[in-house]
Amino acid sequence: MAGMIARGGRAIYGVPLGILMLEARFPRIPGDMGNAETWPFPVQLCVVEGATPERIVLGDPREWLKPFIRAARRLIDLGVSAITTNCGFLALLQPQLAAALNVPVATSSLMQVPWVNATLPPGRRAGIVTVCAATLTQAHLAAVGAPADTPVMGTEDGAEFFRVLIKAESETMDVALAERDVVEAARALVRRHPDVGAIVLECTNMPPYAAAVAAATGLPVYDIYSMVTWFVAGMRPRVFSSDYSRL
Incomplete structure (x- = not known):
């Protein structure tokens, strides 16, 4: 030394x-x-x-x-x-x-949307699962170069995820219910937009459920863990x- x-x-x-x-x-x-x-x-x-x-x-x-x-x-x-x-x-x-x-x-995990789009075949595009679709605007997408017409589905109508994170700020969470909310939002996204070829999870609390989303939809899933x-x-x-x- x-x-x-x-x-x-x-x-x-x-x-x-x-x-x-x-x-x-x-x-x-x-x-x-x-x-x-x-x-x-x-x-x-x-x-x-x-x-x-x-x-x-x-x-x-x-x-x-x-x-x-x-x-x-x-x-x-x-x-x-x-x-x-x-x-x-x-x-x-x-x-x-x-x-x-x-x-x-x-x-933001949303920075991956244009990257993921570049990997997909013609006619397919990335879709977003977010904690709150009502307030995720075109301005959010524009700030990271994501297309303004990117399909989005939120968890607001679920039983647990949105409630715990946003509505109630609860100190307890039913993890199985939270996972179901995220998976159901992903399934709804794919049903409504059959051209979705991959999913980007907006919320940084969603990576624990990424594997379940991939299993439920059969699609590649990207989140803040993959980006960081x-x-x-x-x-x-x-x-x-x-x-x-x-x-």
Whole structure:
């Protein structure tokens, strides 16, 4: 170790991703973006005080731009290399956050919609399952380059998912009922739009149910987990073996 100089200047090291969290108290089960054990790499979480799911999903996220910028800068100062958020509706802040911060920013699972469309055969397109279709607007889609006519289906009519996350902000959740709500929304999306060839889950609380959605619809399913693992892979490329004698 002689002659090796370690340099500091940050509070934390080895954490590639900072996650801007909404202020909520509902359960965050494994697979939920807000459960740190979901991720195969270290993450740093920061709650944006006052930015509740109800205010972001049912209100206008753009009113919260400054608090999100401040929170993101705190995470960057601590030492994270990139920023994401834990609500797909924050797609509305993608251009502003990307312009305001000096690290890569990926706000929403919805950013995958144009990517997924590029993988599908002619006549097929991505559809979205969201926690609330009534407030997911063309502005949200435009902010991440998704087509304005992308099919959308929400969970508002379900028994548990929307109620726990948005309506009641409950501290308990029936996971089986929540999964059923998400799966039924996906089935309804495919019934109403037979040209849907893949599904993007908007809500960052939906990854625990992605496999069930894929099984129920027979379609590829993309969510915040698939997007963020891709995002971080660019910052941490895999180092392959250089022992070519083993070939």
